[in-house]
Structure formats: structure tokens, C-alpha cells
Amino acid sequence: MPCRQSFDTLVPTVLVRLDRNPFHHGTLGAARSLGRAGIQVHAVVESPTSPVARSRYLRSVRTRPGTDSSAELAALLTRIADEITDNPSHPVLPIPLDDVSALALARRRDRLSPRLLLPEQTEEQLLRVADKAALAGTCAVLGLPHPRTEIPTGADEAAAMAWALGLPVVAKWSRPWLLPAGGGLRSTSVLRSLAEVRELYARSPEAGSRLLLQELLPAGRDLDWFFHGYVDTQGRCITGATGRKERSWPDGAGLTAAGRWAPNPTVDRTARELLDALGYRGVCDLDFRLDRSTGAYHLLDFNPRPGAQFRLFADREGLDVVRALHLNLTGRPVPPHSPAYGRRFVVENYAALSHLTSPRRRSTAEHGTGDRRTEYAWWAPDDPMPALAMGRAWLRHLLRKALTAHGRLFGSGRRRPPAPPAVPPARSSSPHLTPR
Known part of the structure; x- marks a missing residue:
């Protein structure tokens, strides 16, 4: 079947990540997704020795600015745009992969446009959902279940x-x-x-x-869900899907270590209604947990950028939210997103830790039905070097943590006696306080 996606491959992409986490697999997923489509991909990450820098799909890697200043980032992206294009008016698409990058780009959008293609979002709009206190207030105003x-x-x-x-x-x-x-x-x-x-x-x-x-809403099997979507320049959520978190790290309260594309009409409807109420534009990643006692799905987090596991929702033709973003902002049509229920996504390093600490199966989902493909966050036959680099870096990371823990435990020569238990205050009868 011929691919229905028609990319403007003359518009290069710069992946932007200001955090210092070398194990951010979402950056690698974006590089592979766009690179495989024939789009020129560059990246701004924490270090040129980052595992993602070994990807064959990255044309160049720059080191993040020394600070999180939006002015410094804007200046760096402008220089990169001048270096990777011949025409000073030629557009370049930056894609933020963490919250601080998304906020910094939104803050400078008026100055960066139209050279840099960015969704129509202001920093204030993003802070309504990225700031955890503001998110609680947003949910209260909209009547959306929230812990x-x-x-x-x-x-x-x-x-x-x-x-x-x-x-x-x-x-x-x-x-x-x-x-x-x-x-x-x-x-x-x-x-x-x-x-x-x-x-x-x-x-x-x-x-x-x-x-x-x-x-803390009780954890359990099949309670954790997420929604990834892309809202186009007209305000339509043209690409969106729901997935079930099967394993997480840390167990029960962490990021997705293994997930499966699965239908959830309630989560899908709730997410789309929220995006419409907010007037949101661009890529988003929302996390929900089902409260079995009430049957309500509570919104736990709203990330105004691609989630690290966004590649779970790549359909048979490779369309995902990052590709939808590139197509839409370059004026190309975005084809319908075709569900691939059953498809899995596994983050090798975190899934291994999850299995070690909790070997039981985290999902009662049907096995072997629907789309049986599994995509791995780090390993890919056409791009093996990032997985090898990650493996080496991960072993060094675990060794450092083990040595640090050993030093804390035995560095003083003897263990201190445990502190006496705290006396709990009396339970308050005052009404529940909610953030404004």
C-alpha cells in the first residue's frame, strides 16, 4: 500500500531538549520517525556523547545552552537555522521534547516566527497545564476529575x-x-x-x-491510561489515540516502561473535550488513572509536547503525532490516523527494572490479538548504535548509584539508629482546601 503522507522534505527539523537526562528515548523516537520520512533532523541535547547522538538519522547534534534562558535558546536556534539552510527566510521546524523547551519556545514565538514554525500557543496557555498547581485549578474550573x-x-x-x-x-x-x-x-x-x-x-x-x-489513587491492573494527540492550526484534534500502561518505573507511579495501544472511548472523549475547552494547539500527552470506587478517570498530568512513548501510536503507515505536526505546519494534508490496537511499546532499561521489582504481569489484557507488533524505545535493526550506547551508559549509571548507596550506608563506619516515629497531628475537620 503506498504511503499517503506527502512531506515537505525541504523543511528541516531541530529537536530541542533542555533537560539533562541522557536516557530520554522520546528524542530518539522523534529522530527516527522524521528521519525515516526523508526529513533532515538535527538536535539540541545535553551532550554530543548522548546515546541519541549515535542515531544515523541525526545530521548534527548541538549542546544545549548553559542555562534555560529562552533568549539563549532562541539565539541558538536562529544560528542553527542559518547553518542548515541556504536561504535566511527558509522555514525550520523546532520540536520541543520537554516542558521547559516548550515553554521557552512559546515565550519567544512572536520573535521566532515565521522563520521557525511553531504552534499558536502562548507561554501563559501552556502554564495552565504544565504547572501542576495550575492544572489542578484548571480541572476544578472545568469540572474534570483530578486527585x-x-x-x-x-x-x-x-x-x-x-x-x-x-x-x-x-x-x-x-x-x-x-x-x-x-x-x-x-x-x-x-x-x-x-x-x-x-x-x-x-x-x-x-x-x-x-x-x-x-x-494517591489506588494503583492496579489496567487502571493507568494515556492519550497522545495533535491539534492542528484550525483547532481540530486530527491525530489522537489512547493507550494502556502495562508496566511503569517506578512501579505504580512512574513513567511508561511498557504500554499497549488500546481503545478507551471515555479517555478519548475526555481528552478531546479538554483540548477543545483550552483552545489548545500542537502535540500533547495526557495521563489518566481510573478510580474504581467512582468509575471516574482522573487527569494526573498534561504534558504540552510529545510524550516519551509517542511512537506507540505509529500506525501501519508510520503516522504519529510528530509526523502530523510536520505535515500540518508545512501546509501538507494529514491523512487519517488508523488505529493499530494491540501494538506495544517497550522501554528496555525501565522495563527490565520493572520486571525485577515486580515480575507479575501488570495487565489482564488479551495477549496475541490485534496488531502484534512491538516497537522498542532503543533497539531498531536499521539504527542499532543508540541501543548499544544506551546499554553502556545505563550500566555506568547503575554502578554509580550502587556505589553511592553503598557509601551512604557504610561510609560512617556504622549505621545510625532509626529516628523516633513522628506523632501524627489530629485529623482536621476543616473542609478540603483546593488550589485557586
Whole structure:
């Protein structure tokens, strides 16, 4: 069957990722998706030695700016556009692959257009969903199910709120892209004691944004779902699909280690109605969890850019949200997205950790029906070098973590006695607080 996608291969793409994570497989997926379509692909990543830099589909790799300044990023992209095109008016398509990049490009959109092709989004519009506190408020305004969320202003209040929500609780930093590199702070964590709540709140000054405490919805088989979509310049979600998270890392509360393309009309309808209500444009990645006690799907996260596992939703002709973005912003028609239910996506390094810690099957889904293809995040027969580079880097990463843990445990020569348990505050009878 001939491919119905007709790309303008004269418009090059620059993948932009400002975070320092060398294991971001979504960057590699975008390089392969567009490169296989004959589009010239360049990248701005954390290091020229990044595993993704070994991909045969990348024409060049630049190192991210020293800071997350939108001005520095805009200047870098302008220089790259001048280097990779002969005509100073020739368009170039930048694709942000993390939140900070998406926000930085939206902030500079008026100055970068029309040379750089970007969806019609402002930074303020993206912050309504990228900022975790703002997302809670957005859901409250729109009546969309969302886990109960509290925003403490002190350590004692944080402990009281956590106790009222019920331990364990989910802790999130409102703007995780502001977290300092190497500080040991995670964007999301599960806290199981009031001592952990107090300790994490005490680190608020270094986190750069507010700490949120959320009710932990019970995890379980087939409860975690995601939606990936692309909304075109006319406001139509022309490419969108739902998938089920089968394995995650960390288990039960982390990123997708293995997922399957599966129909979920409720999640699909909810996501599309939300995008329409927001007037959203561009690529998005939404995470949901089903609350079995109410039957409601709660929106957990909204990422205003391609999700790392977006390649799960590549149909038989290779159409995915990144290709849809390129087609639409270069004025080409986007063909209908054909469902491939049953198709799987596996992230090798995280799936291995998930199997080690939780060998049981995470899904009761039918096996061997529908589309039986599996795409791996790192390994591809036509592009093997990134997987080999990732394997070496991953082993070094695990060794460093093991040595660090060993040093913390035995560095002082003897283990300290455990601290006495914290005395929980009395349960509050005050009404639930919601962010404004």
C-alpha cells in the first residue's frame, strides 16, 4: 500500500531538549520517525556523547545552552537555522521534547516566527497545564476529575494536609523543570510518613516552585491510561489515540516502561473535550488513572509536547503525532490516523527494572490479538548504535548509584539508629482546601 503522507522534505527539523537526562528515548523516537520520512533532523541535547547522538538519522547534534534562558535558546536556534539552510527566510521546524523547551519556545514565538514554525500557543496557555498547581485549578474550573490536591505553606501544614489526605501521598513540585540538576529531587514521589513530608517540604527553597500534596489513587491492573494527540492550526484534534500502561518505573507511579495501544472511548472523549475547552494547539500527552470506587478517570498530568512513548501510536503507515505536526505546519494534508490496537511499546532499561521489582504481569489484557507488533524505545535493526550506547551508559549509571548507596550506608563506619516515629497531628475537620 503506498504511503499517503506527502512531506515537505525541504523543511528541516531541530529537536530541542533542555533537560539533562541522557536516557530520554522520546528524542530518539522523534529522530527516527522524521528521519525515516526523508526529513533532515538535527538536535539540541545535553551532550554530543548522548546515546541519541549515535542515531544515523541525526545530521548534527548541538549542546544545549548553559542555562534555560529562552533568549539563549532562541539565539541558538536562529544560528542553527542559518547553518542548515541556504536561504535566511527558509522555514525550520523546532520540536520541543520537554516542558521547559516548550515553554521557552512559546515565550519567544512572536520573535521566532515565521522563520521557525511553531504552534499558536502562548507561554501563559501552556502554564495552565504544565504547572501542576495550575492544572489542578484548571480541572476544578472545568469540572474534570483530578486527585485531591493541597498546597501547603509550611512544614506543619504540610504534615496536617498529608494526614488529612491519608498516607501515603503523592508529592509533586509545581514546576518540575526548575529542579536543580544533581540535587536528588524528583519531580514526583510517594511519601509514606509524616517525617518524609516534612523533610521534603524543607527542601522547597532549592526546588524553585511550590510543593503539592495529592491523594494517591489506588494503583492496579489496567487502571493507568494515556492519550497522545495533535491539534492542528484550525483547532481540530486530527491525530489522537489512547493507550494502556502495562508496566511503569517506578512501579505504580512512574513513567511508561511498557504500554499497549488500546481503545478507551471515555479517555478519548475526555481528552478531546479538554483540548477543545483550552483552545489548545500542537502535540500533547495526557495521563489518566481510573478510580474504581467512582468509575471516574482522573487527569494526573498534561504534558504540552510529545510524550516519551509517542511512537506507540505509529500506525501501519508510520503516522504519529510528530509526523502530523510536520505535515500540518508545512501546509501538507494529514491523512487519517488508523488505529493499530494491540501494538506495544517497550522501554528496555525501565522495563527490565520493572520486571525485577515486580515480575507479575501488570495487565489482564488479551495477549496475541490485534496488531502484534512491538516497537522498542532503543533497539531498531536499521539504527542499532543508540541501543548499544544506551546499554553502556545505563550500566555506568547503575554502578554509580550502587556505589553511592553503598557509601551512604557504610561510609560512617556504622549505621545510625532509626529516628523516633513522628506523632501524627489530629485529623482536621476543616473542609478540603483546593488550589485557586
